[in-house]
Amino acid sequence: MYKFCIINLVRLYKNYTLGGVILKTLNLLSLVLLIVGGLNWLLVGLFEWDLVGGIFGGMDSPIAKVVYILVGLAALYGFTLLSKVNK
Numbered sequence: 001m002y003k004f005c006i007i008n009l010v011r012l013y014k015n016y017t018l019g020g021v022i023l024k025t026l027n028l029l030s031l032v033l034l035i036v037g038g039l040n041w042l043l044v045g046l047f048e049w050d051l052v053g054g055i056f057g058g059m060d061s062p063i064a065k066v067v068y069i070l071v072g073l074a075a076l077y078g079f080t081l082l083s084k085v086n087k
Contacts (some may be wrong), residue, residue, distance in 0.1 A: 030074040032080060034053070036051075036067075036071060037071035037075065039051060040052050040071075
């Protein structure tokens, strides 16, 4: 009985952390960052205006660089989501 309870708790923990809340949050954050990046490039292409740079004080500001890096990492993470889309 004791062993059965521990096994169920381990399964519940794995499902909660890996397949549940953390991955859903990561997927949502990645999607939001990809949307921000896409809108930023749309504005650059249409109006030659950098939204992220405009908000955070130019392309060279440290905060803008962090946002650019996060958008790039979200794009790399997006490759892992392709297998989910193809299902």
